[in-house]
Amino acid sequence: MSLKDKLYLQWRWLVQNRGQVDVLHLHFIQHHYVANDRWPLVKLLVKFVGKLLLARLLGYRIVWTVHNLYPHERLRPQIIGRLAHIVLAQLATAIIVHCEYAREVLTREFYRRRNIYTIPHPSYINVYPNIISKQKARALLDLANNQRVFLFLGTIRPYKGLDRLVEAFCRIPGDELRLVIAGKPWNTVPPGELESLAQGDERIILVPRFIPNTDLQLFYNVADIIVLPYTEVLSSGAALLAMSFGRPVIAPAIGCLTEVVTLGVGSLYDPTDPQGLYKALLRARTADLETMGQNAYKRATELTWTDMALKTLRAYRLEQ
Numbered sequence: 001m002s003l004k005d006k007l008y009l010q011w012r013w014l015v016q017n018r019g020q021v022d023v024l025h026l027h028f029i030q031h032h033y034v035a036n037d038r039w040p041l042v043k044l045l046v047k048f049v050g051k052l053l054l055a056r057l058l059g060y061r062i063v064w065t066v067h068n069l070y071p072h073e074r075l076r077p078q079i080i081g082r083l084a085h086i087v088l089a090q091l092a093t094a095i096i097v098h099c100e101y102a103r104e105v106l107t108r109e110f111y112r113r114r115n116i117y118t119i120p121h122p123s124y125i126n127v128y129p130n131i132i133s134k135q136k137a138r139a140l141l142d143l144a145n146n147q148r149v150f151l152f153l154g155t156i157r158p159y160k161g162l163d164r165l166v167e168a169f170c171r172i173p174g175d176e177l178r179l180v181i182a183g184k185p186w187n188t189v190p191p192g193e194l195e196s197l198a199q200g201d202e203r204i205i206l207v208p209r210f211i212p213n214t215d216l217q218l219f220y221n222v223a224d225i226i227v228l229p230y231t232e233v234l235s236s237g238a239a240l241l242a243m244s245f246g247r248p249v250i251a252p253a254i255g256c257l258t259e260v261v262t263l264g265v266g267s268l269y270d271p272t273d274p275q276g277l278y279k280a281l282l283r284a285r286t287a288d289l290e291t292m293g294q295n296a297y298k299r300a301t302e303l304t305w306t307d308m309a310l311k312t313l314r315a316y317r318l319e320q
Helices: 011-016 041-057 078-091 100-110 134-140 162-170 193-198 213-222 237-244 276-284 289-301 305-317
Strands: 023-026 061-065 094-097 116-118 148-153 177-182 204-207 225-227 249-252 266-269
Touching: 011 041, 041 061, 041 078, 061 078, 061 305, 078 100, 094 100, 094 305, 100 116, 116 305, 134 213, 148 162, 148 213, 148 276, 162 177, 162 193, 162 204, 162 276, 177 213, 193 204, 213 237, 225 237, 225 289, 237 249, 237 289, 249 276, 266 276
Parallel strands: 023 061, 061 094, 094 116, 148 177, 148 225, 177 204, 225 249, 249 266
Antiparallel strands: none
């Protein structure tokens, strides 16, 4: 069986493993109802629903962790994705969300009210190497110690709002400011788009490539504050990753971010305010980022994988 086949719920696998596997835990599900071979989407949806029904009939418990309400790059027609999520929400034995807002929106969007478990996303402390000093990291990226560095790190995708970040940063005065944007552009991002936006502002440093796990410490330790200028998001591991490196976060007040980026660990801005991101960047220019970073790290230490594992086990067992 190929790796691709293993990613899908298989009829034969479900029958053969009946009684040996108790729980099927799903995370991102779009690959179950979207395919590159251009199968009719309705046919794929019917197959996905059929496998879910068979799994329940065979006695499997189905647990779904809802990271996003829908894929960031929306499927056309959108009704297919919506139907898939509604059906899974009804057939799942239990559902895990990362914040109370997600619980509320899940009920509103997918009509699910029972057996929803709120389990905060854990931090990434000690998950990735973190031994390089700030001074050495800056030397490697040719940045001065007295510069105030904003960082965006991650795959560059349309929903992440990099165009808004560049536009807002360019309006802020200060020769001591730097904006580092590091990450590989998604295939829907036109080639050269970011370079075009940043043209004319030498304070912006672009690193348009995949950043391996071993290099995360280089970029996080070079930064004073992390910016997540998302246009939409439900839960965000990126915020927890930044806090795990002791870095405060600028983010929009949407989704689970309002419960993660709490007072003193970062700055939330109103996403409906056209000047919201600009004002947040401006505040960060003079804020006590060192203290905010310490607060962010302390908050991250409270969110452990052990706690998540114990609470996930309760969801598997349907314990309240």
